[in-house]
Amino acid sequence: xxxxxxxxxxxxxxxxxxxxxxxxxxxxxxxxxxxxxxxxxxxxxxxxxxxxxxxxxxxxxxxxxxxxxxxxxxxxxxxxxxxxxxxxxxxxxxxxxxxxxxxxxxxxxxx
Amino acid sequence: xxxxxxxxxxxxxxxxxxxxxxxxxxxxxxxxxxxxxxxxxxxxxxxxxxxxxxxxxxxxxxxxxxxxxxxxxxxxxxxxxxxxxxxxxxxxxxxxxxxxxxxxxxxxxxxx
Numbered sequence: 256x257x258x259x260x261x262x263x264x265x266x267x268x269x270x271x272x273x274x275x276x277x278x279x280x281x282x283x284x285x286x287x288x289x290x291x292x293x294x295x296x297x298x299x300x301x302x303x304x305x306x307x308x309x310x311x312x313x314x315x316x317x318x319x320x321x322x323x324x325x326x327x328x329x330x331x332x333x334x335x336x337x338x339x340x341x342x343x344x345x346x347x348x349x350x351x352x353x354x355x356x357x358x359x360x361x362x363x364x365x366x
Numbered sequence: 367x368x369x370x371x372x373x374x375x376x377x378x379x380x381x382x383x384x385x386x387x388x389x390x391x392x393x394x395x396x397x398x399x400x401x402x403x404x405x406x407x408x409x410x411x412x413x414x415x416x417x418x419x420x421x422x423x424x425x426x427x428x429x430x431x432x433x434x435x436x437x438x439x440x441x442x443x444x445x446x447x448x449x450x451x452x453x454x455x456x457x458x459x460x461x462x463x464x465x466x467x468x469x470x471x472x473x474x475x476x477x478x
Contacts (some may be wrong), residue, residue, distance in 0.1 A: 261408075272431055290466055298403075298454065300469035346408060352416075353424070354460070354467055358408040 257324050261357035268337045269365050276323075276332045276360045277346030288349035289323065291332045294359070295343040303345070306330065337364045369393065372457050372470035378478050379444070379451065387442045387473045389457035390431065392393045398440035400478060403428060409456060415440055454476050 259280045268274040280289070283288045291303040305325050306314045314321050334341055342364045347357040372418045379385045391400065401409040413422030415434040429448025434440055434475050440459075444451045454474050458467035 261368075295402060300456065300458070302466050302468075305466050319472055350460075350465070350467075353411070353414065353422075354458070355411065356401075356409040361406075 259347055259355050259357040260355050261347055264358070265361045265363070267363045267365060268334075270337055270339060272337055272345065273333060273335050274337060274362060276333070276345055276347075276362070277332075278330045278357055280328050280330065280347070280349045281326070282349065282351055284351040287349060288346045289321075289330045290348040290350070291321070291330075292346045292356075293341075293343045295340075299332065299359070300346075331340055334362070339364050339366060370457060370459055370468055370470040372455075372473050374473060375471065377473055377475045379475060381447045381477055384443055384445050385443070385475065387455055387457075387475070388437055389440045389442065389470060391440075391459045391468075393459055393461075393468065394437070395459035395468075396437070396459050397460045397462060398434070399465075400430070400432065400440070400442045401456045401458065402423075403454045403456060403472075408423060409438075412442065412455075452474055 287308045289306045293301045293303050303321050304314050304316045320333045322331045344359045344361050346359045349355050376408050399414045400412040403409050410426050412430050413432040415421035418437050431443045453470045456472045457470045460467040
């Protein structure tokens with residue numbers, strides 16, 4: 256069974272600074288997708304960024320970027336120029352025909 | 367508007383009762399999922415379905431049941447066998463099993 260591990264339960268960052276969230280996963284599959292989701296206090300799940308395993312280039316979406324290391328099974332998320340609205344719980348997710356989530360990292364952006 | 371609709375938003379159940387949570391999508395997605403989220407924790411997969419009339423158990427299926435009679439609908443029944451059903455339940459769908467999922471707004475179930 257695949258597992259997704261987020262080792263940082265909580266992270267705090269000053270507004271305009273950068274924060275990096277870690278995620279590792281375990282799979283025997285070669286073709287899969289990885290995602291980062293954001294869950295603000297409203298509890299609505301919002302897709303932040305996605306990465307296809309067959310693509311070597313790291314995905315970027317505005318202030319959000321990933322560092323995908325396939326051999327190491329690592330998929331970290333970098334939030335640049337942090338904004339107050341980035342305060343939320345962030346989940347790493349892995350999909351190889353069964354979408355599994357990590358335990359989440361609570362990110363607090365301080366003014 | 368296309369999307370996923372979960373109902374009701376809040377649900378109260380007496381102990382020993384079965385309750386059914388609704389999940390409907392008009393995105394023409396093949397795959398649908400049910401997750402449970404406890405306070406401050408991640409999402410745990412209950413059941414998922416790739417196509418109509420087919421579904422698989424997730425990591426915590428005991429005490430739950432589902433059906434997939436229509437592509438748009440994937441209702442979840444929380445049975446009396448589920449010993450601790452109070453939680454936030456999220457339904458999701460995706461175009462295929464290995465693409466990103468889109469989520470409903472969730473149902474908060476409380477046992478009273």
